[in-house]
Amino acid sequence: MSITIKACPVCEGKAFKLKFICTDYSVSSEEFKIVSCETCGFVLTNPRPDPNNISRYYKSENYISHTNNKKGLFNFLYQTIRKYTIERKVQMIKKFDTKNLLDIGCGTGEFLNKAKTKGINVEGIEPSEKARKQCKQNYNLRINESADIEAYDDNKFDCITMWHVLEHMPELSRLIESMYSKTSRNAKIIIGVPNHNSWDAKYYKKHWAAWDVPVHFWHFTKQSIEKLFKNHGFVLLKTKPMIFDSFYVSILSEEYKNGKKNFVKGFLIGMISNLVGFFTKAGFSSTIYIFEKKHRF
Numbered sequence: 001m002s003i004t005i006k007a008c009p010v011c012e013g014k015a016f017k018l019k020f021i022c023t024d025y026s027v028s029s030e031e032f033k034i035v036s037c038e039t040c041g042f043v044l045t046n047p048r049p050d051p052n053n054i055s056r057y058y059k060s061e062n063y064i065s066h067t068n069n070k071k072g073l074f075n076f077l078y079q080t081i082r083k084y085t086i087e088r089k090v091q092m093i094k095k096f097d098t099k100n101l102l103d104i105g106c107g108t109g110e111f112l113n114k115a116k117t118k119g120i121n122v123e124g125i126e127p128s129e130k131a132r133k134q135c136k137q138n139y140n141l142r143i144n145e146s147a148d149i150e151a152y153d154d155n156k157f158d159c160i161t162m163w164h165v166l167e168h169m170p171e172l173s174r175l176i177e178s179m180y181s182k183t184s185r186n187a188k189i190i191i192g193v194p195n196h197n198s199w200d201a202k203y204y205k206k207h208w209a210a211w212d213v214p215v216h217f218w219h220f221t222k223q224s225i226e227k228l229f230k231n232h233g234f235v236l237l238k239t240k241p242m243i244f245d246s247f248y249v250s251i252l253s254e255e256y257k258n259g260k261k262n263f264v265k266g267f268l269i270g271m272i273s274n275l276v277g278f279f280t281k282a283g284f285s286s287t288i289y290i291f292e293k294k295h296r297f
């Protein structure tokens with residue numbers, strides 16, 4: 001069962017053209033089409049599996065964001081860097097004087113727990129039952145199951161975060177509308193997603209690991225995400241690079257492209273991508289976008 005998106009969620013355009021065909025290297029080896037909107041250029045995986053049937057594409061030992069396994073150097077580095085980046089993320093939301101935080105797609109809860117220790121009231125949403133159990137066991141966090149944020153009170157949150165989550169959400173417009181109603185005046189929405197304008201994406205083309213079909217439904221750039229959120233009453237305040245993602249994605253992409261690991265080359269490509277990100281408008285392999293809620297009337 002698959003679903004075909006008929007209208008572009010950014011501009012409502014109805015015509016798409018094929019960009020390329022990508023393989024799911026991590027789980028199914030199936031092929032999926034990546035298309036772009038002929039009107040605004042927004043890129044999406046289309047068709048994609050029915051959201052009710054997507055879980056089988058996540059059943060991968062390699063999907064390490066939901067585990068805390070420290071086996072192997074790659075995983076060890078991943079976990080060490082994750083600890084550092086969590087610190088940075090919490091510093092970022094503290095800077096905006098966050099009091100009531102919602103993290104959508106909170107995984108095993110490390111970020112939420114760190115925010116809680118800094119005195120922030122935290123709520124989380126996570127579809128994986130295994131990850132929710134770990135939140136409870138490790139940090140005594142009670143996490144909601146449903147991705148539907150309608151159950152929360154209106155105007156409740158002054159900050160909503162989504163770390164590598166928006167690209168997995170089946171429905172964009174309704175979700176962003178909900179984020180508007182569930183947040184207070186001038187609330188911040190902080191979104192980390194891959195950027196297919198980055199140098200590493202252009203270098204690896206269809207082998208770029210952050211296409212991550214079919215679990216990544218949407219593929220953003222600064223232009224497309226800014227327009228999408230503007231449609232729903234949010235303005236882009238600033239962007240921040242996620243400089244470690246370029247290395248992780250490039251090392252994985254090397255493996256997808258050549259069938260074997262090449263840490264040195266992956267590291268090099270990641271480094272070039274970061275330099276290009278700093279000195280040009282291409283942006284970084286993954287970017288954090290900070291939006292502010294504005295009055296719509």
Ligand SMILES: [Zn+2]
Binds near residue numbers: 010013038
């Ligand atoms: Zn469009």
